[in-house]
Amino acid sequence: MSLKAKYKTNSSLVNDGVWFDVCTNSDKTKCRVKLRRTGPGNALWSQAWRNQPQAEDLQELTPQQDREAMANVYAEAVVADWEHMQPDDDGKNWPCDHEHVVKLLADPDWLELRNDWRAKADSLVPFQDKREEEAGN
Numbered sequence: 001m002s003l004k005a006k007y008k009t010n011s012s013l014v015n016d017g018v019w020f021d022v023c024t025n026s027d028k029t030k031c032r033v034k035l036r037r038t039g040p041g042n043a044l045w046s047q048a049w050r051n052q053p054q055a056e057d058l059q060e061l062t063p064q065q066d067r068e069a070m071a072n073v074y075a076e077a078v079v080a081d082w083e084h085m086q087p088d089d090d091g092k093n094w095p096c097d098h099e100h101v102v103k104l105l106a107d108p109d110w111l112e113l114r115n116d117w118r119a120k121a122d123s124l125v126p127f128q129d130k131r132e133e134e135a136g137n
Contacts, residue, residue, distance in 0.1 A: 071106035
């Protein structure tokens with residue numbers, strides 16, 4: 001495998017985002033999230049971190065403030081969109097806006113969802129060009 005195939009990302013995918021399936025709701029709609037990649041390749045990433053408390057202030061944050069800071073970064077830089085997001089599984093879709101992303105990801109009861117999205121946004125393969133062997137060539 002070449003260096004390019006192993007490590008190079010596609011900047012359009014990193015910055016525009018990639019759709020990931022989350023679950024199927026009780027009303028049979030498919031919940032999906034569009035995530036941008038974390039890190040400096042994402043043009044919004046550094047700016048989102050600059051909007052958060054300064055490094056010396058981070059040790060003074062309460063656990064809730066820390067969760068909210070990370071949720072704000074994800075709302076600004078990582079979560080690009082979602083479809084059929086129904087946290088209450090009641091058929092009512094939440095809009096994908098800053099307020100709802102923070103409300104969901106800052107809630108400690110949704111830690112595993114946040115961890116799942118972080119793992120997806122940190123991963124390399126979804127943000128690379130499709131390899132020829134995967135494309136059927």
